[in-house]
Every structure is written in structure tokens, then in C-alpha cells.
Amino acid sequence: MQVILAQLKPEREGFGGIVASMELLDAANLAEPVSAARHLLGSLLLRTLTDGTVLTARIVEVEAYFQEDPASHTFAGPTRRNVAMFGPPGHAYIYLSYGLHWCLNVTAGPVGYGAGVLIRAVEPLTGVARMEELRGRAGRELANGPGKLTRALAVGPELYGHDLRLAPLQVADAGQLAEAQVIASPRIGISRAKDELLRFHMKDSVHVSRR
């Protein structure tokens, strides 16, 4: 991971060697959704566009959802929409929110158990100009929300169920952040299980969501 970060220089495109040299997502760290959320916080998201451009961003805000959780899409059991969350860990569960916005989750837990981690905000690192183009906005509003980051990274339903160890959408595990770096709080925008502290974000990050 240290090697990777050293190579990442803002606004430089075309990182041929990055994908091969970074530590890919380890399923062992996704065995349980809450620890998975903590592991994913601080990790990198790499999106390779069809023209070869690689967009990278650091995950700064996540939420954990699990099967016994009334707020989870998996609470009532497997359906056509949520099957990915019952599949192997480390894959993409993507759903349409409010008929308008696509949201990205990393599946967690063993096969047969419906759980995942919603990626709520990222800090753009490289390919920022391209993200601004895709998003139609710049600055702080670029990727500070679950529906915003998917737009900025061109993530949609075509990546449903995608293995996140592989291009064109990958997660590089950063390991667990120091406890003092992480803030736990209630999840946002849900009507059930409102009080559980299952939202995690990086302390002092200006890239977290605002509401």
C-alpha cells in the first residue's frame, strides 16, 4: 500500500503499474460487515474507463448493513434486487435509489448471508478532471454522497455483482485505520434502526457527505 500511495500523483493519468502492484481486497477482511466497513474506510477505489483512463479515490465514509438489520435491503431475505449481497464477499451490490441515483456497496459476510457496506463518500485522487466532467460539478460536491460518487466514477448497473478484485472497478485494501481516525455515528437517510452506530467516516475529512 505504501508503494501505491507513493506512485499516486494527483492529475496524472494512465497508471499502468498500479493495479498489478497494489494489495487487492482480501475476503478475510470482509467476513463480517462492521469490521468490513472499518477496513474499507481509507481504502482506494480504482475505476478504469473504456478509454483506459484510471480514476482513483479514497473511501472516506461508509455504512454497514447486515441481514438481521431492519434497515437492510436483505432483511426480508433474498430477492432479484439484492442477490449480490447473498453472494461472495468483495463484489459490487448496486441499486437505484429514489429512481434517480445509483449507489455502490461492497458485499460482506459468507455466501448465503446478506450483508454489505455502502460507500457513501470518496476523496478524489487522480483523474479528477475526468470525474468533474462525468459529474458535471467540481470541488467539494464532486463525490461527497453515495449517488454523487457513482456519477463521478461512472459506476452503474452494468457493474452489478462485479468482482472488486478485477478491473474495471477495484478496491485496494488499506488495512484498518487507527481508532482515533475513525468516527462512528448513526446511519443517514433510513427510517428503521436509526440509532445504531453503523456509519463510519474519517475524522477531519472535508469530503464526507453533508446530510
Add this chain to the structure above:
DNA sequence: TGGACGATTGACT
């Protein structure tokens, strides 16, 4: 087969 309801966002007062 119909209708209520979102793991949200942007525009506007």
C-alpha cells in the same frame, strides 16, 4: 395489477 415507499440530490425560500 396497483400503489406506497425509499440506504438521494439539487433547486429554491
Add this chain to the structure above:
DNA sequence: GTCAATCGTCCAA
């Protein structure tokens, strides 16, 4: 702070 946009999903009938 409020509110509309917009549509797939799920459950009741």
C-alpha cells in the same frame, strides 16, 4: 430550512 424529481421493488388485493 422545504420540496419535487423519478422509477424499481415489494406487498397487498
